[in-house]
Amino acid sequence: MSIENRLAVLEAQVVQLINEREQEPESVRILRARTNSNHSAVMGELGSLHADIQDLQAGQTRLEAGQARLETGQTELRADVQDLRAGQERLESGQQAVMNTLAEIMSKLK
Helix, strand or coil: CCHHHHHHHHHHHHHHHHHHHHHCCHHHHHHHHHHHHHHHHHHHHHHHHHHHHHHHHHHHHHHHHHHHHHHHHHHHHHHHHHHHHHHHHHHHHHHHHHHHHHHHHHHHHC
16 A cells, blocks of 8 residues: 555544544533543652652662661670770779789788
């Protein structure tokens, strides 16, 4: 089929669709317009929901990263507390050694 014939067929189909639409009752045209309007509203709402989902996913990613940082900080704090406890034990042990040495010196001086 030549291009001219194809165009003629398409043109005839368009004319037929236009004529069918013009013959539709007013109620069908109103319903079609309402359906198109509702479709547009639904598509707009879907776009908005999609954007909200993307925002939520980005927020979740940020929260997970923050949680990982908090867990790392908590681990570091635990290590610091253990170091402080070990230091305190060494200090107490050193204090006791000093007290023992002082007690020995005092007993020798008496």
